[in-house]
Amino acid sequence: MSQAFDNKRIAKNTILLYFRMIFLLAISLFTSRIILQSLGIEDYGIYNVVGGVVAMFAFLNNAMAGATQRFFSFDMSSDDEKVLNITFSTSLIIHLIIAFIIVILSETIGLWFLYEKMVIPIERRDAAMWVFQCSILVMFVNIISVPYNAAIIAHEKMGVFAYISLLEAALKLMIVYFLYISPFDKLKIYAILLLVVSLIIRFVYSSYSNRHFEETHFHWVWNTNKIKEMGMFASWSLIGNLALMGVTQGLNMLLNVFFGPAVNAARGIAIQVQGAVQQFANNLQTAINPQITKSYASNDLAYMHSLICKGAKFSFFMVFLLSLPFLVMTDQTLVLWLKTPPAYAANFLKIILIVSMIDSLSNPLNNAVNASGKIRSYQMTNGLLMLMVLPVSYLALKVDLNPSLVFICQLTMTACALFFKLLFAKRRTQLSLGLYVRKVLAPVILVAIISPILPYFLYIHMEHNVKSLVVTGILCLFSTSIVIYLLGLEKSERALIISKLISLAHKIHL
Structure with missing residues (x-):
């Protein structure tokens, strides 16, 4: 009865997240075309790469965000409000510290990289600085909001994300309108308006948490044991998130140094489509992840394995279902959508979508290993493997100036990482490799081929x-x-x- 109830809750939460995603996808496809036309290819590329300088330091926060989500979901099984409040308050203190560290890193190392290494036309340096400073503030707001969002996910209140998305979509439509009519520098206005939207949305999420969850009322607590426990978990996650930063923003910087902002614009378009497609799989995983952690905490490994396999298989199907039209008719789709897409956008998009399919298979494995809490060897192996993408891509570009090579390197390493994640899931959660092959790999390969x-x-x-x-x-x-x-x-x-x-x-x- 308990598992049936959990399955119904997962289904309900997934449906709510899908309504949210479909609505946001429609808005995103409409607004991205107008934004690209309003900014132009060069300014669009500048926004992507300059914002990426700040996002480059987000690996510090991403590591702690994963720890916060894991401990919240794990502690939910105890049903102890005091324990949950300690977890929340401790995580908020840690996130505040991380936020200030990222601001300092951005205003020193990031600023140096912006002026000394990045390829930005001199006449657009001032606008790039506006983008840079607004991106720092957006990052700060997002970091301190992580514990509130973790509480919403742990309580499995996915409807909240669906409803707040209506507000977010309306605000993004307003951005497009103001960008269209603005007589001022459109790149500066775009950066400022995105900051305003981020502030409003984060305020709404935190207000909801404070109103509905008693444990999200902050109290100053310095629980050394909890800080050490969460810090140790996050410190090993740091390696994996450092690798993620290298693969995403590191490659973005590499493309800028070798080819300039026009290629960054092409990558930005491909990443936007990837993000929209991948978000459909992420919605299912967001609904399933708390149950994976809770089932591990209650030692219900059979149910956990079932969730892992179903999550991986259905995530792949969702990504593949939406990716196939782009893969079959990439050039025509981009022309219809953007009129004049940046060069290389089609090639980037094809490879990145295949990367997303592989990632959709491995994400439930990530959460399963994280639920065990034994992540040191896992993060070191996976992190070091993915970090190799950056130096290998650099060497590949030295041999042949083809920007698509960096994504081919990423695809190769992502496929290798899936194999190692399976081995660690077997070791940490007793997941049968034969079960995963039968329930996941065999059906998805058949679907992908036929x-x-x-x-x-x-x-x-x-x-x-x-x-x-x-x-x-x-x-x-x-x-x-x-x-x-x-x-x-x-x-x-x-x-x-x-x-x-x-x-x-x-x-x-x-």
């Missing part, structure tokens, strides 16, 4: 216009859905879908 055959065959034999784009896109979704149903789902999963559809049909008929 689904594109018909859409791609049709696309290469059709005239490339808006009609063919729509027809091929619909066929991609139809083909993938059918193959997932026939080859990707188990008998019990197919039966559940049929029963839900019958139930929905009855409600509509009535």
Whole structure:
């Protein structure tokens, strides 16, 4: 009964997060085109790479954010409000310290890198400085908001994210409008308005937490044991997040040094599509992750393994379902969306979407290992492997000035990392490799091989216009859905879908 209730809660939370994501995706696709046209390719690239200088130091916060989420979900099983308040207050103190450290690093090392190493036209240096300072403030606000968001996720109140997203979408539409009519420097205005939106949204999240969760009322506590416990967990997570920084912002800086802001704009477009697609899988994982941690805390490993496999498989299906139209007709989609997409954007997008598919398989494994708390060897192995992307990419560019090479290096290392994550999940949580192969890898490989055959065959034999784009896109979704149903789902999963559809049909008929 408990697992059935948890499964229903996961399904409900996932649906709420999906309504949120679909709405935000529509707004994002609309606004990104207007923003690119308003800023121009060069300024759009400058915003992406300059904001990335500040984000480069976020690995400090990301490590602690993972620790906060893990300890909140773990402590929820004890149902002790005092323990939860200590966890919250301690994490908020640590995040405040991290926020000030990142500000200092950004205003020293980051500022030096901005002026001395980055390729930015002299006439846009002043605007770049505005972007830089606003990005620092956005980062500060986001860091101190992490404990509040962790509380919402641990309580599995996913509807909150859906409702607040309506406000966020409205504010982003206002940004587009003000950007369109502004007579001032549009890059400066864009940076300032994004800061304002960030402040408003973070205030709403923290206000909700304070109103609904007693443990999020901050009290000054210096619990040495809790600080040490969370700090040790975060210190090992630091390696993995340092690697993530190297793969994301490090590669962004590398592209800027070798090719300038125009290529950063191409990467920015590809990353935006990737983020929108990947967020669909992240929504499912956000709903499942607290249950993975709680099931480990209660020693219900069988249920935990089931969640890991279902989370990985369905996350892949979601990413693949949305990625296939972009993979089949990349150039035509980008032209229709952006009119004049930056050079290399199509190549970047194809590789990055494949990286996202592999990541969708490994993210539940990450959370499972984190739930065990034994992450030292895991983070060192995975972190060092992913950190190799940066030097290998640098050497590849020295041999051949092809910006796509950096993403090929990232793809290769991501695939290797999945193998090692599986080994650590087996060691830390007793996950059977045979179970993972049967329940996850076998069905996703079948779906990935068979689904594109018909859409791609049709696309290469059709005239490339808006009609063919729509027809091929619909066929991609139809083909993938059918193959997932026939080859990707188990008998019990197919039966559940049929029963839900019958139930929905009855409600509509009535």
